[in-house]
Amino acid sequence: MCPQDEARAELLRLRGSIDNMDSALVHLLAERFKVTKRVGELKAAAGLPPADTEREAQQIARLRALAVDADLDPEFAEKFLTFIVTEVVRHHERLVAEQRE
Numbered sequence: 001m002c003p004q005d006e007a008r009a010e011l012l013r014l015r016g017s018i019d020n021m022d023s024a025l026v027h028l029l030a031e032r033f034k035v036t037k038r039v040g041e042l043k044a045a046a047g048l049p050p051a052d053t054e055r056e057a058q059q060i061a062r063l064r065a066l067a068v069d070a071d072l073d074p075e076f077a078e079k080f081l082t083f084i085v086t087e088v089v090r091h092h093e094r095l096v097a098e099q100r101e
């Protein structure tokens, strides 16, 4: 096999692995959002605030430490978590608004 064909074959293998991990991420996120939906419903029913910044600070500190151990950029880990949590809190706020309607 010529070097380009070898590179193409390796590229295909690597992309297969990337696709598997992207699938796992989507499934993990779907499960996480199912659980946070239950948390949102629980909080809305109990009159608790949609966001909990103390809990978020703990999660950020924990994920940053995990990222360092895993050789992942902790800034990226924090941005990724913040992106997800922002969306979760938006869902929770919508639940409260719907309850008021």
Ligand SMILES: C=C(O[C@@H]1C=C(C(=O)O)C=C[C@H]1O)C(=O)O
Pocket: 036, 039, 050, 051, 052, 053, 055, 056, 059, 084, 085, 088, 089
């Ligand atoms: C899920 C919760 O609600 C919000 C969303 C969080 C999350 O997505 O991890 C964390 C804290 C809260 O701001 C919670 O309070 O646990």
